[in-house]
Amino acid sequence: MTITTVGIDLAKNVFAVHCVDQNGKTVLVKSRVTRAALPGLIAGLPPCVIGMEACSGAHYWARLFRQYGHEPRLMAAKFVSPYRMAGKSGKNDAADAQAICEAVRRPHMRFVPVKDESQQAMQCLHRTRQGFIEEKTATYNRLRGLISEFGVIAPQSTDALRHIVFEQKNSLPLQVQQCVDDLLEHVARIEDNIAEYDRILSRMAKTDHRSQRLMELKGVGPTTACALVASIGNAHDFKNGRQLAAWLGLTPSQYSSGGKSKLGRITKAGDSYLRTLLVQGARSGTDRGGEKD
Known part of the structure; x- marks a missing residue:
């Protein structure tokens, strides 16, 4: 019996693997495969379809398995859960791998495109930049909340907040003035980081023909x-x-x-x-x- 389809329940250190033939009959089941052993196991299989949930690390494994001659397919977890035969009360790694193996064989299943390294690197820039923006907003809100405890009310505008802090700073206790200075210094560093990431993205957009077409x-x-x-x-x-x-x-x-x-x-x-x-x-x-x- 030749293995044609593999379902892998991804994790950080221990994985579950479920393999079937072209008729859907189970050929191989491994409920505990270490991270170090997984590449060797998959490399030793004949070319087959490998199903995985589109979770953390999925794109890395998909690229690696593609090098071994396999056809990796990623699926959203919400599309896999209906195929878990044990139900919610019986959820485990082996059942998840079996459900993934069953789901990837469905003719109308929708798959997630496998990203290459450059796409993921670009996404890392966006995620980090967005994190800085959220941290900047949180820092301004923290500053606004601190000074409001001493009767200094600032509007939503960051420029207006800075102006009021500059005018009212000396009326605050010394300890609060220290907090205000530290928060303003912190948010200044964040804004510098955001500006740097904007410059990086701008340079990348200018050198990518797809981005250039989109910017039209x-x-x-x-x-x-x-x-x-x-x-x-x-x-x-x-x-x-x-x-x-x-x-x-x-x-x-x-x-x-x-x-x-x-x-x-x-x-x-x-x-x-x-x-x-x-x-x-x-x-x-x-x-x-x-x-x-």
């Missing part, structure tokens, strides 16, 4: 273009633009029955960060004459 669109700048390339690559996994829009969560939800079509609000499925950039770009293109971000 109204409202699409280096940040949005690089984010799109990092997420969808050449977009060959989408049949048309409508499918891409649905993947981004920009299409209306549908509640149709009895021949009556009813559309709701947009689904907001997919990558919220990417969708946010596109919405901001659309506002920029309509409200400010095509100014790009």
Whole structure:
């Protein structure tokens, strides 16, 4: 019996592997495979389809298994769970691997494109940059909350906050003044980091032909273009633009029955960060004459 399909439940150190033949009959089951042993096990198998959930490390393993001559396919975890025969009460690594093996064989299963290293590296830049932005917002809110305890109320604008802090700082206790100075110094470093990441993304966009084509669109700048390339690559996994829009969560939800079509609000499925950039770009293109971000 030749193994044609493999399901792997990914983890940090210990993995579960479930292998079947072309008829779906179980050929090999390994409930505990160490991280060091997994590459050797998969390399020794004949070329086959390997199913995995699109979780942390999945793209790395998919690239590695592709080098061994296999066909890796990644799936969202929510599409795998219906195939877990043991149900929620019997969840374990072996059952997960079996469910993945069953799900990857379904003819209408939807798969996640495998990202190359350059795409993942670009995504790392975006994730780190977004983390800095969130940290910057949190720091300003912390500063605003601290001074409000001493009767200094600042509006939402960061410029107005800095202005009020400059004017009212001497009226605060010395310990609070130290806290204010440290927070302002911290947020200044964060803003420098954000500016540096913006410069890096801008340089990358100028050297990537896909990003350059995207930036020809109204409202699409280096940040949005690089984010799109990092997420969808050449977009060959989408049949048309409508499918891409649905993947981004920009299409209306549908509640149709009895021949009556009813559309709701947009689904907001997919990558919220990417969708946010596109919405901001659309506002920029309509409200400010095509100014790009």
